Amino acid sequence: MEQQNLPSSVHATDFKESENLEGKCTKIEGYDLNQGVNYSQLLKSLATTGFQASNLGDAIDVVNQMLDWRLADEDITEDCSEEEKDPAYRESLRSKGLNRIGNLLVPNDNYCKFEDWIIPIFDQMLKEQIEENVLWTPSKLIARLGKEINDDSSYLYWACKNNIPVFCPGLADGSLGDMLYFHSFRSSGLIVDVVQDIRAMNGEAVHASPRKTGIVILGGGLPKHHICNANMMRNGADYAVFINTAQEFDGSDSGASPDEAISWGIS
Structure with missing residues (x-):
């Protein structure tokens, strides 16, 4: 060669x-x-x-x-509001009694007012549980809050008024969970049964009429997983719309496309 x-x-x-x-x-x-x-x-x-x-x-x-x-490290510019020009305001949020949730600021006072409002409701719920044998579930607790809110700007108010159940699989997450925790030390014994809500939510899908279900999911994570799982009990939903900002590449349930959900029975 x-x-x-x-x-x-x-x-x-x-x-x-x-x-x-x-x-x-x-x-x-x-x-x-x-x-x-x-x-x-x-x-x-x-x-x-x-x-x-x-x-x-x-x-x-x-x-x-x-x-x-820290805002205090930034130069004061012409477009700063008068509040932002105040040196005390420019310190870190925690020292100001402010909490950041995403792009929202929540004053500590809001949590204090929430506690003052909700703890007496928990007291009454515990009393009804003991004296009337009421079995509380997350959706029943939420309905009770809708009833007590008495504010027509709240969707929980209208859900309660129209007997529409609101399911919350992550009830203990966040401030409501904190309040349940605090109440358990003040008056122990309040029981919130998640099993009954699982039966009720899955039942909504299993016994859906007429024969088909459709789901519209805003966001992802736990709520998306919960509703897809409920529909799997009836061999999947027939229609699905997912609206979120999650990505597919990380393998998360939030970012999973409807095509991936075929394994869940989404047709």
């Missing part, structure tokens, strides 16, 4: 002299385990480990920047 020489142009292309990157880029190197396990330095080293670890390191850096940021 005749030996062919490698064209000089190919060699020149593949072995082109590299540009000197010294001082221009971060050097990629992993954590030196000879230093022992220093978790702070270990996490910091992810930024220079390469591939996905570098992305995780960038994410950690951004999160730390978020935690360290």
Whole structure:
């Protein structure tokens, strides 16, 4: 077989002299385990480990920047409101008795008022449980709150008024769970039975008439999983609309497409 020489142009292309990157880029190197396990330095080293670890390191850096940021560190600009120009206002939220939920600010006073309003309701519910043998479920508790709210701007008010059940599989999450926790120390014994709500919610799907069900899910996570599971009891929903901002690539239930939900029986 005749030996062919490698064209000089190919060699020149593949072995082109590299540009000197010294001082221009971060050097990629992993954590030196000879230093022992220093978790702070270990996490910091992810930024220079390469591939996905570098992305995780960038994410950690951004999160730390978020935690360290204070309005007081920013310059006062012309478009700042008068309130934002106040040095006291510009301190960190916690010291101001404010809580951040997403892009909302909730004053501590709101939680205090919520506790003052809801604890007497729990007291009455416990009394009815003991004296009248009432079996409370998350949906019955929510209906009771709708009744007590007495405010026509609340959807719970209208749900209660029209006998529409509101199911909440994550009832103990958030402030309502905190109030149940606090009440258990004040007057122990209030029982909220989740099993009866599972029966009721799954029953809504199983006995749906006429023969078909459709689901519209805003968001994802626990509510989406719950409603898809309920419809699986009847071999799946016939129509489905998912509206959320989640992505498919991370394998989460929130980001799963309707196509993926075929395994759940969504047709």
